[in-house]
Amino acid sequence: MNYYSLNHKAPNTTFKDAVIKGLAPDKGLYFPETITPLPQSFFDNIDNLSHSEIAFEAIKQFVSPEIPEDVLKTIVEETLAFDFPIVKLNDNISTLELFHGPTMAFKDVGARFMARCLGYFNKENTNEVTVLVATSGDTGGAVANGFLGVKGVNVVILYPSGKVSEIQEKQLTTLGQNIKALEVDGVFDDCQDMVKRAFLDKELTSKMQLTSANSINVARWLPQLFYFMFAYKQLHKEHKDIVFSVPSGNFGNVCAGMMAQQLGLPIKHFIASNNDNNVVTNYLQTEEYIPKPSVQTISNAMDVGNPSNFIRIQEIYKKEFTSLKNNLSSYSFSDEETKTALKEIYDKYDYVADPHGAVGYLGCKAYLKNNPNTHCVFLETAHPTKFLDVVEEVIEEKQPLPKQIQAVIGKTKEATKISSYKELKNFLLK
Numbered sequence: 001m002n003y004y005s006l007n008h009k010a011p012n013t014t015f016k017d018a019v020i021k022g023l024a025p026d027k028g029l030y031f032p033e034t035i036t037p038l039p040q041s042f043f044d045n046i047d048n049l050s051h052s053e054i055a056f057e058a059i060k061q062f063v064s065p066e067i068p069e070d071v072l073k074t075i076v077e078e079t080l081a082f083d084f085p086i087v088k089l090n091d092n093i094s095t096l097e098l099f100h101g102p103t104m105a106f107k108d109v110g111a112r113f114m115a116r117c118l119g120y121f122n123k124e125n126t127n128e129v130t131v132l133v134a135t136s137g138d139t140g141g142a143v144a145n146g147f148l149g150v151k152g153v154n155v156v157i158l159y160p161s162g163k164v165s166e167i168q169e170k171q172l173t174t175l176g177q178n179i180k181a182l183e184v185d186g187v188f189d190d191c192q193d194m195v196k197r198a199f200l201d202k203e204l205t206s207k208m209q210l211t212s213a214n215s216i217n218v219a220r221w222l223p224q225l226f227y228f229m230f231a232y233k234q235l236h237k238e239h240k241d242i243v244f245s246v247p248s249g250n251f252g253n254v255c256a257g258m259m260a261q262q263l264g265l266p267i268k269h270f271i272a273s274n275n276d277n278n279v280v281t282n283y284l285q286t287e288e289y290i291p292k293p294s295v296q297t298i299s300n301a302m303d304v305g306n307p308s309n310f311i312r313i314q315e316i317y318k319k320e321f322t323s324l325k326n327n328l329s330s331y332s333f334s335d336e337e338t339k340t341a342l343k344e345i346y347d348k349y350d351y352v353a354d355p356h357g358a359v360g361y362l363g364c365k366a367y368l369k370n371n372p373n374t375h376c377v378f379l380e381t382a383h384p385t386k387f388l389d390v391v392e393e394v395i396e397e398k399q400p401l402p403k404q405i406q407a408v409i410g411k412t413k414e415a416t417k418i419s420s421y422k423e424l425k426n427f428l429l430k
Ligand SMILES: Cc1ncc(COP(=O)(O)O)c(C=O)c1O
Pocket: 105, 106, 137, 138, 139, 215, 247, 248, 249, 250, 251, 252, 253, 254, 301, 302, 356, 381, 382
């Protein structure tokens, strides 16, 4: 598959090149030249396919011919070494748990997939690659874990100081080896801007091969489309009109769901559920896209003021506002509403959600008011114990720590503080 830049000022390129570069030379995000729907027989037979078989068929066209089929099979099998269960709350609402991976966040799948693709490409490549990542909480930990010890790859993670949870910070600052953390005096958007600026810095790019492991990178972003297929497999016999409520920040996940739909997955509608960072909610109301500085919330991984994947969503809908609006609704919820939802989910359904999932649940409830005959699946994008202080305070109960969280809790943080792009550049050149 070849990819083009959404800024249309760079040459089209291969999957391999798009993964190694991350961002196109004209600063545009890469997008696949074609999307060929899967045959109807794939969906008719989905009950008989394993997660790895579904993922292999779904991603094949996007990575071939650079990744041979036998290698791709191994990559998806290793990537998907954990479960993706649906938990039903009532006849209209289910949740898809995406937190059973090593860092208990949905980012584990994309990070593990991309690490393996890069590892494969690096076998032939003697040059070292530096992976730059901006994180508002979860991407950093997942990438640190996914890339730990991958030969020829150095990872540098930028995170906003004081704006990630304690456990998220441990996950991204304690692994050592080829993983380095930079604690940025700023918000997530400052981290993301610095990363994008580094890609345009000729002095840097002439000295090192930089790539991104944010959803900017097609190998991090596209595997997220698997989730929607896994949910469909578990629900389609019981429910016809399936709607997904996706807690959204950088909009990579909901955009990946739209790619699954482009492949033919029968999804009735998407809901982008936001916290107070509501640029897209506002856009759908006003048709004006106005990025703004992010504000801090209890669903911190969604604190994004200028979502980088919005441009990919516009590409899917050919910038036609009405067709986007027919397929996507968006609601925004305050921290108080999120806390009330966490409590409600616990009291009514005996289920402990995390703050991001709770925002997704609120999105389902808002949509179902006018669409009562649909089934809404909200994505549980992280495990509740990653946000212990909020969750335990709201449900007034101690939570047992899963082994993945216990493994990092006593470790010592190692991070370098920076407050400007110049400091990032000096760090990289060191
Ligand atoms: C727990 C959690 N929920 C939701 C999101 C938002 O996902 P996206 O950036 O793909 O919109 C993130 C971060 O990306 C996250 O870590």
